[in-house]
Amino acid sequence: MLHFNLERADLFNKLAGSATFYLVILKILPNPFRALIIGSSGTIGSAFMELLKNNHACSRVVGIHRHSEYALDYQHPASIENCADSLSAEGPFQLIINTIGVLHSRDWMPEKKLEDLNADQLMAQLKINTIGPALTIRHFSKLLDPKNSIMVTLSAKVGSIEDNRLGGWYSYRAS
Numbered sequence: 805m806l807h808f809n810l811e812r813a814d815l816f817n818k819l820a821g822s823a824t825f826y827l828v829i830l831k832i833l834p835n836p837f838r839a840l841i842i843g844s845s846g847t848i849g850s851a852f853m854e855l856l857k858n859n860h861a862c863s864r865v866v867g868i869h870r871h872s873e874y875a876l877d878y879q880h881p882a883s884i885e886n887c888a889d890s891l892s893a894e895g896p897f898q899l900i901i902n903t904i905g906v907l908h909s910r911d912w913m914p915e916k917k918l919e920d921l922n923a924d925q926l927m928a929q930l931k932i933n934t935i936g937p938a939l940t941i942r943h944f945s946k947l948l949d950p951k952n953s954i955m956v957t958l959s960a961k962v963g964s965i966e967d968n969r970l971g972g973w974y975s976y977r978a979s
């Protein structure tokens with residue numbers, strides 16, 4: 805299982821195909837390979853869709869999000885298993901990348917001070933950034949090619965325990 809931390813400054817390089825991340829993946833994958841992007845409507849997810857559609861070794865790329873043909877919503881954990889089950893005929897996949905995650909919503913922004921910390925935001929962030937991805941690993945790993953495949957879940961560098969010199973953003977960084 806690969807787990808990559810992203811930092812906004814090097815995001816472009818990571819997605820441009822010149823960075824270690826993408827090159828490492830391509831070196832490990834068979835040719836041809838099939839890919840699944842979870843969260844394909846987001847900034848990073850749609851960039852991966854574009855990269856993979858233009859990659860000759862990628863014979864098929866499927867993108868899913870809350871409003872796609874095969875949909876999943878981390879506010880409704882049962883939808884994760886349902887979505888994985890409905891995708892079984894599309895597999896097996898040699899590459900699955902989960903880019904789902906939230907920093908803010910219509911109802912809340914990252915906390916700037918301790919007094920901003922609240923239960924609703926903590927629970928919402930944990931549901932989308934922690935519980936959803938964990939259940940996705942559980943239910944979507946059965947779609948992986950058992951011979952040769954990679955599953956990646958993105959997070960954020962600000963969530964690092966070792967590299968954690970900033971203040972604020974408590975619920976995002978904890979999740």
Ligand SMILES: NC(=O)c1ccc[n+]([C@@H]2O[C@H](COP(=O)([O-])OP(=O)(O)OC[C@H]3O[C@@H](n4cnc5c(N)ncnc54)[C@H](OP(=O)(O)O)[C@@H]3O)[C@@H](O)[C@H]2O)c1
Pocket residue numbers: 810811812815842843844845846847848849869870871876877878879903904905906907932958959960961
């Ligand atoms: N962009 C950056 O500079 C950056 C930097 C560091 C870390 N990251 C991390 O990288 C990941 C992706 O970032 P991004 O910039 O691509 O984010 P984004 O553009 O906001 O996209 C977020 C994705 O998450 C999905 N999503 C949101 N709430 C959901 C829910 N309840 N259930 C299922 N899907 C849901 C969205 O789908 P809908 O279309 O359905 O809303 C969208 O596909 C996040 O974990 C983020 O924290 C990003």
